[in-house]
Amino acid sequence: VSELRRDPITGRSVIIAPERPFPRTTPVTAGGRDACPFCEGRESIAGRELLAWRPSGSAANGPDWQVRVVPNRVPVLRVESDFAETSDVLLQSLGGLGANEVVIESPRHDASFASMKADDIARVLWVWRERMRDLHRDIRLKSFLVVKSVGRTAGAMLDHPHSQLIALPLVPQHLEDELFGAAAYYRTGRRCAFCDLIAEEKEARLRIVGGDGHTLAVMPFAARVPFETWVLPQAHGAMFEDASDATLAAVAERVRDVVMRLDRVLVSPPYNLLLHTAPRGEMARTCYHWHFEIIPRLESVPGLAWDGGIYINPVAPEEAARAMRAVDSLRA
Numbered sequence: 001v002s003e004l005r006r007d008p009i010t011g012r013s014v015i016i017a018p019e020r021p022f023p024r025t026t027p028v029t030a031g032g033r034d035a036c037p038f039c040e041g042r043e044s045i046a047g048r049e050l051l052a053w054r055p056s057g058s059a060a061n062g063p064d065w066q067v068r069v070v071p072n073r074v075p076v077l078r079v080e081s082d083f084a085e086t087s088d089v090l091l092q093s094l095g096g097l098g099a100n101e102v103v104i105e106s107p108r109h110d111a112s113f114a115s116m117k118a119d120d121i122a123r124v125l126w127v128w129r130e131r132m133r134d135l136h137r138d139i140r141l142k143s144f145l146v147v148k149s150v151g152r153t154a155g156a157m158l159d160h161p162h163s164q165l166i167a168l169p170l171v172p173q174h175l176e177d178e179l180f181g182a183a184a185y186y187r188t189g190r191r192c193a194f195c196d197l198i199a200e201e202k203e204a205r206l207r208i209v210g211g212d213g214h215t216l217a218v219m220p221f222a223a224r225v226p227f228e229t230w231v232l233p234q235a236h237g238a239m240f241e242d243a244s245d246a247t248l249a250a251v252a253e254r255v256r257d258v259v260m261r262l263d264r265v266l267v268s269p270p271y272n273l274l275l276h277t278a279p280r281g282e283m284a285r286t287c288y289h290w291h292f293e294i295i296p297r298l299e300s301v302p303g304l305a306w307d308g309g310i311y312i313n314p315v316a317p318e319e320a321a322r323a324m325r326a327v328d329s330l331r332a
């Protein structure tokens, strides 16, 4: 039986049309090691570092590091660009202003969030946060995106674990939609929609993947694709830049646990991990709640079915969450 659902925050429409068995995909395997610019020892090829985690105190731009940030060699946007706002109200262009950095998440070519220790993932989150705090000093930059891509189907050009940090002089549409929905909800009851969602999901227990006192991993009611999972800090916070080290550590462990379960259930699927965090502005602080969205990219899944913006998802999130929770019994 299929079911039409709407996302409570964005209003996005999804048709849940269950199919059996679960869609599968070609597992991600790490190849292309020989020419990899991100491997340890090839620092000069990857580029001059903007920030690195070097616990041994090793020299910048040489080997012996845990996480390294370099400018994207082919940036989509640049901080040095002119902020050439056009006067045309209908056809707006903001020039090429922005920033595009690459975070090399491990010196190890075959590392993954499933095999890395939670501490190592926390270090990656720390780097994202520190770079955002630095870029925030440029008041022209309004919002940030972090996109981690694993596997070709998810858009990764290289197999070495990495993510892109993008700073924009505008608020992208997906964030605008979430902010709009969250603000509308806030106006009705002076409450954060995400905080209320956390409470409701904990009560219902149907879509929970995992959690602890600080975090919750849950599949959204109107999941766009099979096994879409959100990881939220339970304490209210609009901006990732403001998260404490303790919060980052707890979220890192939750993300690790979700990716490990996905790897077990779907056999190392390609996926994207996206950070959603509030742009500059006071309104966003009260009504928005930062979180990660993990989107597996499975083959033979229609995803966006029609250009009208309706998704068709062949796996109900309740079913997917049950499979993810069952990983514990598989291990025992």
Ligand SMILES: [Zn+2]
Pocket: 033, 036, 037, 038, 039, 040, 108, 109, 160
């Ligand atoms: Zn590599």
Ligand SMILES: [Zn+2]
Pocket: 192, 193, 194, 195, 196, 235, 236, 237, 288, 289
């Ligand atoms: Zn909240």
